[in-house]
Amino acid sequence: MAESSVPRASVAGAPMAGAPAAQAVPAGAGTAAGLGHDRPVRAWLRFFRSELRLVFGRRRNQALLAVVGAFPIVIGIGLRIAVHDRSGGGGGGGGGLAFVDQLAGNGVFLSFIALTLLLTLVMPLAVAVVAGDSIAGEAGYGTLRYLLAVPAGRMRILAVKYAVVVVFAIAVAFVVAAVALATGAALFPIGPVTLLSGTTVPLAEGMLRLVFVTLFVAAAMASLGAIGLAISTLTEHAIGAIAALAIIVVASQVADTVPQFAVIHPYLPTHWWNSFDSLLRAPIDTGVLLRGLLSFGVYLVIFSSFAWARFTTADVTS
C-alpha cells in the first residue's frame, strides 16, 4: 500500500506483470474518449448483449421462464385426461373453453389453448417481473447511479432496457407456444388443421398461423412491457412496480368483462390480447388484428414517451 511508481494517467493501462494484453490498452488519457464513437452501433450492441446476459442469466428469470413453460405441459396432461374421460363416458362439451373441442382432433390446438389461458395472468406476470424490475431494480441496487456515471446515457439505458423487455416478451410467448406444441404433439394426434371457420388447412399452414399468433401475443406483451418500463422509472422498489403492473392487468381484464363499461373496452390495454383467434379463421379478419396492433402501438408510444420524459429529467437519488 506504499506509494508505488505508476506511470502518469495510465492507471488502468499500466503494464503489469502477467497482463499480456496490456500493450493494447490505450495509454494516454486523451484516447479514452472517442474510442467507441466511431463504432456507435457496436457500443450499443455491446450494452444490449450485457443487458441480455443480465436478464437471461439471472436465475430468477430463468426460473420464471421454466415455470411459464411448465404450465402448457400441465394443461396438456389435464386436458388429455378430460378428453379421454369424455370419450369413454360421453360427457358434455369443452366447458366453454375455446379450442378445446378441436384439441381432441389436433394437438396443435393445445398451443392456442395455452396462450389463451396463460394470457390471463401467468404471461403478463412474467413480463411484469422483468419490465417492472428494469429501471427500479437498478435503482434499488444502486447500480443505476453507476450506470449513469459511466456514463451509459439515460436515453441509452432506457432503450436497451426496453429492447431486452421486448426480447423477454417474445421469449415468454414462444416458450408457451413451443412447449404447448410439443406437449400437444405428444398427447394428441397431429394433422391438417381445421380452422374455427370450418376450413381445413395443411399442417404447414397451421404452423405458420401459429407463428403469427405467437408474434401477436408477443406484441401484446411488449406493449405491456412499455407500461411496466414507465412505472419502473417512478420508483426504486422493483416489487412495487411489478405489483402495480399486475394490478393494471387484472383491473383491465375485469373492466373488460363488465358490459356497462363497453364504451371503454376497446381502449383497455388487455382488450385486444385474445384477438389472435382472427388468425385462425379463413379469411383472416385483418381489421381486428390491425386494431389490436394499433392499440399495442399506442400504448407503447404513450408509455415509452412517459418513461423517457420522466427518466431523462429525474434526479437519481438512490
Added chain:
Amino acid sequence: MTEVRADPAGVSAGPAPAGVHAGASVPAEPAEPTAPSSLAVASSGLTKRFRGGQVAVDHIDLAVPRGSVYGFLGPNGSGKTTTIRMLLGLAFPTSGSAELLGVPMPAGAVRVLPRVGSLIEGPAFYPFLNGRDNLARCDAADRTADPRTAPARINQALERVGLLAAAKKRYRNYSLGMKQRLAIAAGLLVPRELIVLDEPTNGLDPQGTREVRGLIREIAASGITVFVSSHLLAEVEQVCSHVGVMRTGRLVFQGRLEELRRTGAARIRIETAEPAAAAAVLERLGLADPQVAGNEVSAQLADDQPERVCAELVKAGVGVRGLAVVSPSLEELFVGLTGEGFDVDG
C-alpha cells in the same frame, strides 16, 4: 494541464465561471491562473433546492485544481453527496453551473464522464454477479471502452485493488471492504483524469481505511486529480493537498490545507502566580480574548511576538512560570467551521 484543448470534441474553453474564487473565504489557488482548464472541478453558484423547499446546496463555488487531492469535508447532511450527484449529472442543479475538466455538466456528461471515475455514496453492484462480471457490466455500458481490451483492463483493475483472488466470488458474499475496493476498481477500468470518491472509508475498519488512503495516494501519484469527500477530517488530512469545508449547504472554507491551518489564530498561554496582573499586561498590549483560568492566563496572539509579551510581563514584575504558544489543531479548526457533533444544524 492543457490536454483539454486537445479534446477532439472541441470543447470551447468558455469564459471562466463568474466567481469561481469569489464565494470562498480564501482564494483556492492564488498562484495558479484562473483559466478553466486548470481546474478539474469548477462550480459557480451551484444550488440545489429540494421539492420540500429545503436548500441542500447553497451557491457553492468549487475550484479544484488539476493534480490536487481535494478533501471535500463536512458533517453528514451538509450537502456533500448532493453536490457530487450534481457534478456527475445524477441530479440537476436548481441554479448555478458546474464543470468537470472544463466541460459543462450535465450537458457534456457523455464527453467528459468517461475520463472521470467515481464512487458515489458507497459501492453498488449486482449481488447475483461475481466481481469480474460486475466490472464487465460496467465496461459494457461504457461506449468509449474498447471491448477487445476489456478482459485485460478488468484484470488490471482487480489486481490494483487486490481482488484478483476473489474475482469469481459473488458480490453478495464480499465483505464491506471488498465491496468498497471493487467500486474503486470500477473507477479504474479506463484511464482517468479525475476520480471522485464519496465517503470511500465509510463503514470500513481502521485497516480498510488505511488501505483506501494508500489507494488514494497511489492514484494521486499517477497524476490523477482526486476529489474525496468525508465527514472525518482525520481520515483524509494526511492525503489532501486542498480542502473544501461544507456546512449546511454552504462552502465555508476552500483552499490549501496549510491555508486552513493558518486561519487558526495562535494563542499565548502564561502560567503565573499572579494571573490578574498578567491579564492586565496582556490587555494593555491589546491582545484579543484574554482568559484567566486558575494559574493560567491566555490570549490570542495576533502579530505580537511572544518574546515581546514575555519581556513586557517581566518588566511589569509578573513572575512567569511558563509560557507557551498554542496553535489549534486542524481538527479544532474543522470543528470550529462545521460546528460540534453530527447534524448540528439539522
